[in-house]
Amino acid sequence: MAQASVSDYTYSLQHLMQRVGVPSFKALARASGVSERQLLRLRRGEVEKMRVDVLLKLSQALQVPLTDLVTTFSEVDLGSNHGSLPEVEQAVLKQEYQRLQAQLEQQRQALWQEFQQSSLQVLESWLLQWPTAAHKVQENPQLPAIRLLPLLRPMEQLLQQWGVEAIAPVGAELPYEPQMHQLLEGTAQPGESVKVRYTGYRQADKLLYRAKVSPLREG
Known part of the structure; x- marks a missing residue:
């Protein structure tokens, strides 16, 4: 034909x-x-x-x-x-x-990402405050709260599975990056040394929370 x-x-x-x-x-x-x-x-x-x-x-x-x-x-x-x-x-x-299989897979991925984001929003206060509290407990092993630290390991493992990682640990001294760091006090120019007071987080290439820092020259 x-x-x-x-x-x-x-x-x-x-x-x-x-x-x-x-x-x-x-x-x-x-x-x-x-x-x-x-x-x-x-x-x-x-x-x-x-x-x-x-x-x-x-x-x-x-x-x-x-x-x-x-x-x-x-x-x-x-x-x-x-x-x-x-x-x-x-x-x-x-x-x-x-076509429907591909569409369902896209929807599954979108729902999973939405679940992760909503969960992280619920945990926002804990994510930002806990590392600083844990850091102070580790500085003084005599505090009773030291025994609570191992109980939080499952949560840390969950965050690792989701690809959520801390920008820098509490107490770290590093060059100031305005895109990644938020000044709690004073001023700092990019590249000047600052100290992390509250850790920040990112997930893959997405910034979730900036780390809160203080200039070293101002204590």
Whole structure:
């Protein structure tokens, strides 16, 4: 079978539209909820590039079975030597299944990230205050609270699994970076030494909280 031209498929589409009283491609797009770009694909016989939900909408608007729509606007031969209607349906459904699987995976990733962000917001006060409190306890092992430190290890492990890491430990002395550090007092120029009072956090390339620091020259 010779490849049909765009005009042949356009005429076929117009013929189906006339049967159901649809006057124009724009009217068909409105009636079916399908974009005119997708209609252009149909007129070009690019059925294999179209999603099955789009084809279903068009088949309903044009009042023709899905398999008839596929065979009318493609080079698929449904003769005994080249396939059958069930095979066409299976191919179309497989395409839609793969699309839905990819969509579900994207939604799963988005929900997981949303859960992590909401959890970190709930834990914000603990994240910012605990490292400083733990640092002071470690400086004085005689305090009773020293026994509580191991109990927080599961939380630290969870943060590691989520890819959340501290910018710098409490008490660290390092060059001032305005993008990563927030001054609690005084002033400092980029590159000048500051001391971390409250740690900050980042997750992968995203900054969650800036570390709170104080200039060394001001104590």
